[in-house]
Amino acid sequence: MIVRTSRKKAVRVVAAGFAAALAGAYVLYAGHDAVVGVCLVLAALFALLYGFGSLADRRPRLVLTERDITELDTIREPIEWEAVRHVDDVYYRGQFWVRLLLDRAYKPQRIRSAGFRRFDRIYASEGLRAVY
Template sequence: MRKLVIRKSKKTAAIVTVAGFALGIGGALLLQYAGEEVVGWLFIITAAFTLIYGFGSLFDRRPQLVLTVEGITELFTIREEIAWEAILHADDLFYRGQYIVRLLLDRSYKPMSVRPSWFWRFDRLYAQQGLKAVYIRTSGLEMNARQLVGLIRRMTAADAAERVDVLKAFAGRRDKR
């Protein structure tokens, strides 16, 4: 095994879909029995958007992250493989209600499609230190931010021969769940 593909979580998508149905039923009950039209319609509108997101996530089986022996690829914003050797530090942070994985890259490593991030103040600080930051959102993925950071740290610490074993061990643990 030389590649680990991470997709959107089916479990999270199913929970969001069930919550959407519950919101819709709650809104209909508020409209019918409580006479609360504004709140009932707000529940129904929220339920519609929740169901759209839930069904979209449930049937979206595109890869979100691909981890290989050579590097990591985030397929929506970066779309270019970042070599393990270029990653100097990896950690997770909580920002505006979601967990994000932050990768600090050596400034000399310049992938073509890594754009400035929405943390522009931090980007300026990192640039002064000769670093480039890349942020990966982990909400709704099959693994959480801590697991991903742990895996990235193990992959950056391992040499090329050990990385295959690290990927196999992690995939084996993930399949047992």
């Protein structure tokens, strides 16, 4: 099974880019503050570039096989299913995250912190390690 990025999020970013472009064009056309109009147009340009890039990006983020799970953004090495104790999704600050709770003894080479230090301390007390 292959898990990819959200198309819904990319469409929202593109729509926000078009809205910012329209707002910037209106501010520039109406003769109000030119600096605000240029800033809105530049923000719209970057939002459109990111949104269209996200729509075109079809690389897998997670690959689930019978033997292991591989996260292709940061860790890029397989995590054996024997080390995984629990898998679920977490809704945190407006975004869904996939949480893997691993045995504390299992140490993949590259696990970056996702900024969930409070949760990491709770899992460490239970002998687990969280990967997001």
